[in-house]
Structures are given as structure tokens and as C-alpha cells.
Amino acid sequence: MIQSKDLLGIKELSPEEIYHILDTASGFRDVLSRDIKKVPPLRGKTVVNLFFEPSTRTRISFELAAKRLSADVINFSVATSSVTKGETLKDTALTIKALGADFLVIRHSSAGVPHFLSRLLDVSIINAGDGSNEHPTQALLDLFTVLSSKKKIKGLVVAIIGDISHSRVARSCIYGFTKLGAHVRLICPPTLMPPDITNLGIEVFHNMEEGLKKADVIMTLRLQLERQSKGFLPSLEEYFYLYGLTQERMKLAKDDVIVMHPGPMNRGVEIESDVADGPHSVILDQVTNGLAVRMAVLYLLAGVKK
Ligand code: CP
Numbered sequence: 001m002i003q004s005k006d007l008l009g010i011k012e013l014s015p016e017e018i019y020h021i022l023d024t025a026s027g028f029r030d031v032l033s034r035d036i037k038k039v040p041p042l043r044g045k046t047v048v049n050l051f052f053e054p055s056t057r058t059r060i061s062f063e064l065a066a067k068r069l070s071a072d073v074i075n076f077s078v079a080t081s082s083v084t085k086g087e088t089l090k091d092t093a094l095t096i097k098a099l100g101a102d103f104l105v106i107r108h109s110s111a112g113v114p115h116f117l118s119r120l121l122d123v124s125i126i127n128a129g130d131g132s133n134e135h136p137t138q139a140l141l142d143l144f145t146v147l148s149s150k151k152k153i154k155g156l157v158v159a160i161i162g163d164i165s166h167s168r169v170a171r172s173c174i175y176g177f178t179k180l181g182a183h184v185r186l187i188c189p190p191t192l193m194p195p196d197i198t199n200l201g202i203e204v205f206h207n208m209e210e211g212l213k214k215a216d217v218i219m220t221l222r223l224q225l226e227r228q229s230k231g232f233l234p235s236l237e238e239y240f241y242l243y244g245l246t247q248e249r250m251k252l253a254k255d256d257v258i259v260m261h262p263g264p265m266n267r268g269v270e271i272e273s274d275v276a277d278g279p280h281s282v283i284l285d286q287v288t289n290g291l292a293v294r295m296a297v298l299y300l301l302a303g304v305k306k
């Protein structure tokens with residue numbers, strides 16, 4: 001059972017709630033393999049996508065997930081909205097609520113915005129990424145992808161490489177994988193390691209060769225250059241030399257390792273093209289699974305009493 005009307009982060013979910021979402025997503029993945037992919041549970045409901053930051057995967061898959069569940073969908077475009085005339089986030093949200101929204105899917109550059117909206121409105125708020133804090137549906141689709149591939153999560157060695165400091169995906173995945181019993185290793189330059197994270201039951205490596213040894217899952221992250229001030233890295237070339245995921249380095253992991261990336265990828269910066277497109281890559285499976293997972297989240301939140 002999902003307890004909250006909102007999905008704000010993985011931090012707030014119990015392992016039982018996570019597995020319930022993943023089980024529900026599994027049912028929707030079967031629905032998506034049928035000729036007729038549309039089902040009625042959200043008929044008469046309205047989902048508003050409110051994205052203050054760019055997105056390809058998350059925004060499109062939330063739109064498609066809502067449509068597959070028969071909801072009406074509004075994609076709010078900040079660039080052509082009254083936000084450009086100075087309207088506040090609070091007034092924008094209250095306006096959308098007054099127009100009858102049932103779900104607000106929010107992405108914002110500031111951490112905590114979904115939590116603010118959750119207190120303000122009695123509609124379901126879904127965090128689609130808040131600053132460097134959390135991106136819960138990305139972690140859920142990552143867990144789903146690993147579970148589909150490996151048939152378990154408990155006991156797996158999951159190596160997460162890159163810009164841990166600025167990555168909401170890393171934070172949500174650390175919560176998710178550790179709650180379900182995986183061994184999480186973080187591999188990053190010392191300058192991209194946040195100080196508050198070592199108490200979450202993870203291991204930290206600053207050397208790729210050590211961190212990748214016998215890994216079951218490798219997740220490499222985009223450098224969040226838009227969130228970094230200068231001085232974290234000498235150059236992108238040096239970053240690739242020290243932390244780029246190459247075919248050579250892949251040999252250190254288990255033979256059946258899977259390679260993940262939340263996207264968007266910077267080929268030649270965090271990952272070699274031959275690895276991104278190679279036989280171990282499940283990067284496009286992650287995208288496909290995101291649709292089933294977001295259907296599950298919308299479906300389950302619709303059943304929670306507001
Ligand atoms: N993974 C992810 O959030 O991608 P988008 O920014 O394209 O939504």
C-alpha cells in the first residue's frame with residue numbers, strides 16, 4: 001500500500017512500498033506489450049506536467065504514461081507562461097489547481113519545491129527532479145531495470161560513477177538500492193563527493209579500477225555542469241581519462257555486468273560510445289521501463305485518499 005498522496009523522494013518510501021510500485025509496474029509492462037496499450041483507470045483525471053528545467057525522457061514518459069491510463073494531460077511550458085511576467089511558483093500552482101488538476105508532476109532547479117507544493121495543495125505531487133536532491137521515478141525505473149535483468153537486488157554490487165555531489169539520480173538510487181539490500185559503491189573525484197552521504201551505508205572509491213572490481217551493475221552519471229561552479233575538474237579530457245567508462249575498464253566487472261545511464265549521455269566524457277551501444281548496455285531498456293514505472297506511480301497515487 002502507498003501511504004502518501006505524493007511521491008517526493010525514495011527517502012520517504014519503505015522497501016515494501018518500493019516493491020509494491022515495482023510489482024505494479026511489472027503488470028503495466030505487460031499491458032504495454034499488447035496491441036491496445038490504453039487502459040481506463042485515470043479516465044476523468046487531469047495530469048499537469050510542470051517542468052521548470054529541460055527534460056526529454058521524464059516529461060515525455062509522464063505524458064505517455066498519463067495518456068495510456070486515459071487521463072487528460074497538460075504540458076505547462078514555462079517559456080510561454082505567465083512565469084515570464086513574474087508570476088510566482090505559488091500562484092502558478094494555485095492557478096493550475098483551480099483549473100482542476102489531480103496530479104502535478106514538477107521538475108525544478110531548487111531542492112524542496114515538490115515538498116513546498118505538497119504542503120500547499122491537496123493534489124498529488126510527483127517529484128520529477130528537484131535540484132540536486134532527488135529524482136524518485138528515475139531510481140524506481142533503475143531498480144525495475146536491474147530487477148528485470150538480474151532477478152534480484154539484494155546482495156548485488158552496484159557501482160555509481162561520476163558527479164555524485166550534484167546528482168539527484170545518485171541520491172535517489174543510493175536510497176533505493178541500499179533499502180533493497182544492494183552494496184552501493186560510489187566512484188568519483190574527491191571534489192564531486194558530497195560530505196553528507198557517507199553515513200548512508202555506501203563505500204567510496206576515487207579510483208575506477210578498484211571501484212569496478214566484480215561489479216554486477218555499473219551506473220555512470222552525466223556531469224551536471226549546469227549545477228557546478230568552476231574548479232571541480234581540471235578538464236573534461238582528464239575526467240574521461242580518470243573516470244570514463246571504457247571497454248577496457250569493463251573487463252574488471254563481472255562478465256554479466258549491466259551498464260546503465262539515466263541520460264542524457266555525454267559520449268566521450270563519462271562513457272565511451274562502444275560501451276553505451278554495446279551488449280552490456282541496458283540504457284534504452286531504462287527508458288522503456290520508465291513508462292511502466294510512471295504508469296504505476298500515477299495509478300497507485302490515484303488510489304490514495306487525499
Ligand atoms: N533521466 C532524466 O531525467 O532525463 P531527462 O532530463 O531527459 O528527463
